[in-house]
Every structure is written in C-alpha cells, then in structure tokens.
Amino acid sequence: MYMLEIDKKLAYPNRSLQSYCGKLLFAPVGDRLYCDCLDKLPGFSGNIDFIHKMNIPQLFTVKCSSAPDFIMAETVWYPSRLTMHYSDKKITFDEVKMITSNDIAFCVQTWENHSDGDITLELAVDNKVCVVEQRDGYIWMQMPEERNTIQVGAAIKWDAALENIIILKRGETVSFTIAAATTDLIVEGEKPAIERLEAFFARNLSPMQYVDETAKEFEKFYESLPKFDCSDALLNKTWFYRWYILRHNTSKPRHGFLQNTTVYEGRGHKTNKSEPLKVSGWEFSRLICLSTPLQLTDYKWCPDKEMLHDIVRGVLAQEDENGIIQSTFTHHRGSPFSNYLIWAIYQMYLIDGDKDFIKEILPQMKKCVDGNIKVYGAPNDHLQIEVKHQRTGKEYQPSYWYFTDFPVNGKDKSKIIPMKRLDTSIYHYLNTMGLSLLMKEVNDGDYSYYDEFAREIAKDINEKTWDEETGFYYDLHHQTDEKAMVKNIVGFYPYWAELADNDKLKGMDYLFDKQYFNTGAVFSTVAKDCVAYSPIGAWMGSMKSRNSCMWNGPSWPYTNGIMLDTIGKQSKSHNHMFDKEFAEFLRKYTLEHYKAHDAAYPYLVEQYHAETDEAMSDEPDYNHSYYLELIFAHVAGIKLQQDCLIIDPIDIGLDYFKLDDIYIRGKKLSIHYAKDNKIAQIEDIKLGLNIYIDGNLEKGLDKLGKIVVDF
DSSP states (O other): OOOOHHHHHHOEETOBOSSSTTOBOOOOOOSSEEEEEEOSSSSEEEEEEESEEEEEEEEEEEEETTOOOGGGOEEEEETTEEEEEEEOSSEEEEEEEEEOTTSEEEEEEEEEEOSSSOEEEEEEOOTTTSEEEEETTEEEEEOSSOBTTBOEEEEEEESSOSSSEEEEOTTOEEEEEEEEEEEETTTTOSHHHHHHHHHHHHTOOOHHHHHHHHHHHHHHHHHTSOEEEESOHHHHHHHHHHHHHHHHTEEOOOBTTBOSOEEOSOSOEEEOOSSTTOOOEEEOSSBOTTTHHHHHHHHTTSSOHHHHHHHHHHHHTTBOTTSOBOEEOSSOEEOOOOOOHHHHHHHHHHHHOOHHHHHHHHHHHHHHHHHHHHHHBOSSSSOBEESOGGGGTOTTOGGGGGGGTOOSOTTOGGGOOOEEOHHHHHHHHHHHHHHHHHHHHTTOTTHHHHHHHHHHHHHHIIIIIEETTTTEEOOEETTTOOBOOOOBGGGGHHHHTTOSOGGGGGGGHHHHOTTTTOSSSSOOSBOTTSTTOOTTOOBTTBOOOTTSOOOSSOBOHHHHHHHHHHHHHHHHHTTTTTHHHHHHHHHHHHHTTBGGGOTTOBOOOSOBOTTTOOBOSOOSSOOSSOOHHHIIIIISOEEEOSSEEEEOOOOOSOSEEEEEEEEETTEEEEEEEESSHHHHHHHTOOSEEEEEETTEEEEEESSSOOEEEEO
C-alpha cells in the first residue's frame, strides 16, 4: 500500500472526537464531500456532509451475517485515508476508506472467513432517512428534500458481484471496492454522479490500485509545497500538520454565493450531530471572512497562484453594497467580521508579483476600505468603532463593559458600550496601507490619498490609545475617547503592525509577565489584573459552556500566531532582543497543536484554558490562525520588500534548518543553516547561513545573521 510522507508523519491510531465518544475522525475531502465523523463500521456511516453541514447518516455499509463487534476494531487515521482492522474467531476484516477530489467516497475491503460455515456479505444503504432505489447495476440514494438549497444524491456500486449479496465460503477470502459518487442535485442533477461512478470502475483496477492511485493524486498538492527540515522533530511534524489543516479545509462548493475555492475555519462544528439531516448551532464549514486573512498569511507560500487568486475572488465577491465583506453560506450572507484581508493580499502579491490580478480586484479593494470608513469610521478621528463585540471575533473582551463596571449579566445590551477598538483600527490601518502600496505598484495615482489616510490612522492609534503611565495601548469609549483601562491581547496589535514608536517598546513586557498575559498557556487573551479575567471563560462567575466563545482569558490560536509574529518582528527590529522569548513561546504554541501536549496526537482546536492549556472546545484541525508564516518569516527569517529580499533568522537553538523550493516572483529560493562543520557534513549543506536562488549560491554568512539580496 502506497503511503505518503505526510501519512507517515501524522498517523494517529483510533483518532476520534473527544466530545462524541467513539466517532472516528476522517481526513480526506473532496471538492464538496467530506465527513465530520464516522461510525466504527464498514463503509461510510456516521455524519457525512456536502458543502455545508448535512448530517447524512450513511452512504453505504456492508452487513456481515456473523455479526462482528466492530467496537473492537483497530483504526488508524491518516491525512489521505482511514484504515480499519478487525479479527475474531469467525472473520478477519481489513478496510481502507478514502474520498477522491471529485467527490467519490470509496473503500476497499478484504474479508476472510475462518468460521465453520458460510458467511453472507450484503452491500446495504439505509432507507429509513434517505430515498433508496435499486437500479440497473447500482444503488441510487438521495436526501428526501433540499436543505439550504442543497440536495445530495449518490450512485453506489461495488465490484464484488452483480448482486448486492455474496456468499463467502469457509476458508475463502474476498477483496472488493465499493464507491459512492455524490452530486449536488439542485445544480447538477443525477447524471454527473452516475457518469463519475461508471468512469471510476471503468479503470478496472485491483482494490489496492484504487487506493494507491488516489493517494498519488492526493500527494500532488504536498509535493508542490516548499520543503522544511530542521533539528527540531516537533517543529518538523507541525510543519506537515499545518499544511494538512489548510488542505483539509479547502473546498470548491460551486453553488449559490460560493462559486470559488473556499477555505473553511473547520470541518467540525458546534452543532447537534445526533439527528439525521437536521442541524442546529454554529457551523464552521462556510466562508468566514474573519479568518480568511490568517489562512492566506500561511497559504500564500503555496505555489498554486491560480488557487490563491480564486480564494481571494471568492471572498471579495461577498462584499455588500457598502463594500463590507460578509461571511457566507451558499444561500445566505451575514456576519461582517472585521479583518485584514487587503493587507494579506498585499503580502501574497509580494510573493507572486501578479500585477494583472491586482488590477482586476483593485475596485473591490477600494470599495472595501472606503466602506469601512463610511460604516465604522469615527466622526472625530480615523479610528474604527465597534458596536457589537462579536464582529471582531473576540467575544466578551472586557473593555466593552469597563464603563458599566463589568455587570454580572454580560448579555444585557444596555451595559455594552461601543468601543474604538484596537484590533479593528489596526486591521483598517493595514488594509489602507496595503491598498496604497498595491495601487502604487500598478501606477494608480490615487495611492497617496490612502497612504496619507493610513498614516493618520497610525498617528491616532499612537496618540490616543497609548497610556504613558501604564505603558499600554487601550480601547477607547466611542464618544468621549476615554480609555477603557483593560489590557486586552489586542493592545499588542500596534507592535504587530509595526507602527508603535520605539519609546513604547516597554509595553511588550506585559506579554512576557506571568502577572499579566504569560499565564501558563500562550497567551491569555486579557491580562490577569482585569476584574473579568477568567482562564476558563466564565463571565463574572457565571459559567459558560466549554464550547462558547470567550475572550476574557482563554488562550486562542487566532491571537497566539499573531503574538508570535509580533515578538519576531519586534525582536529583529531591536537587535534580536526577544529571540529567547520567541523560541520559548513558539515551543508552547507548537505544543498547543497536540492533544494534552502529546506529540503523537495532532489535534488543534479553537481555544484553551489560559493556565493549564487544556483544550476547551472540540473542533479538530481548526483553521482560524496561522503558524507556517512563523517558520518562513522568523525561523528562516524571510522578509519580502518590493525591491529586495531580507533574510534575518531568529535563533531558536536549532543545529540546522533547510527550507527549499520557495517560489518568489518566478525564482526558486532555498535557505540553509548549519551551526557547525560536523552538522553541515551530516546534513550535506554548507556551514553557516546560505541563500540559494535558482540553485546557485547567492550570499552566505558563517553564522546566523542578516543578509540582504536585491530581488
């Protein structure tokens, strides 16, 4: 059986949802078809989804007359497949489950009969919920009605026999393949599913050939990516895991509002999984504009430029009449979260240099910046006002309640005071500056207007939100400009955006202080000295559910990535003064990617206990943060500018690292580092820090340091 390198790195025995006991996690996804979780049974049975959450209970299963107890089966989760092995006194069973990119769920099964008699195997589809018809050569299954404009159908077939039943004689072994080709009946009808099913079996492969060919197709994405290796095994594994998270959450809905490639926050969801075809609660499998820029911050290093451009087109297509980007289902738009999308696009442009694409989307980017000025702009300065604490994605950040003395009932809207928020204002600054720089690149003469506006935002942030006495940045009352004296995690955003004056560097100390944000996990989302601080996310003694969104203490990967980026930027801007802290907290953030900090079990979720780092929610492989950028920008030290490339790695104690196959503006970049001659010989690289362009040595140093290359 052909195994991918990423499969070997991330293999996870019996990987299941911690909040739904016994429900197996499943990694492969099609353009639209995916599984939230599966039952420990042959075939595809559990919670199966299509574009959005659907709770389809089953595509197919195989019933065995010997009634095996599959709860005793052994399973292994891989990024490309799920395997299951079961054996008792009567049968031995092995299975591999996969999903192809064109939405075919298939499995290969091997059954061995070592009982005293015959055993019957039956291909079955549950007809209690969905409509099931036996047709000529296959089974047709479909949802009985559309849900949210989506109705799923599937053509199902096996190659074991012409009938749906086979008899396995004593001592016999049989191997076969079962496939279910799914379709969007509202948009496509039945025909595509039937044609794809016929094409699948027309290849006439052996069962394991179906597995191997699908694995090799799956591998193409990972083969195209930059390659990273270093002396830290945990860092190496997390590199693979984060690329998996991005790929796992990438979809191509081609339905309704979602016509483009779309990256989800997650494939899990805070919804009821128990009732077939019924959904209630919050769902992550949709376009959530809050997280898109963070996804692009990592994804921009993928060389598939057309895919990245398609993602951007899909997000900008969700602008409302004012240019405010909405979060989107296929059938509904809403939830206009604040974000730094245009700045992320600018960072992507620095890598691909595609001016034609920037010209194409420039009107939408202008509309977005202008719309945020119009809708959220303050009347007396250049800052942004937030009325709803949910719009920043940081619900219950305590500054909204500072002026009403932190009431016990945090839901009382009369007690929630609108804020001139630092995060929204920083996003607005970055977007405006990014727009100006992009306009300048494509010779749009109006760029100076946005450049000046961005500088005015920065000036207002430094002059109005900074408090000299306490040495920190604060949110402001939306009318009086009085500071809400709550040290929120967003008080570090001016350092992240690199607009904080040097005389304000002392504010960074709070991030490392155990009495404020360094609470045990990395990092608390509000300082410990706040009255409303709660490491577990309770509000003023009133407990919230474990899966609620609380930013009054719990640690969130969303801001942990930004904070590590902040430390890295500020360290290099100040003679590497925070290198030690960067190394320490990168290690902590990396461990947050693993269940109970056990490196054998990759399992990143939405939020963590601020002091113990215990997972406080259950959305495995969650995708609203960035991590790969920390490797590119700080471990390897890459900083791109319009006319040059700066390489300035942070010393995190590595003996060596190799970062290869980075494609920047048509050139292939490699960065190698070896601490001493012995390591250089072992790793077959040169001593010190060396930069290669298109395979040729460009510049080098005999140790870590700063290298500037004209580019």
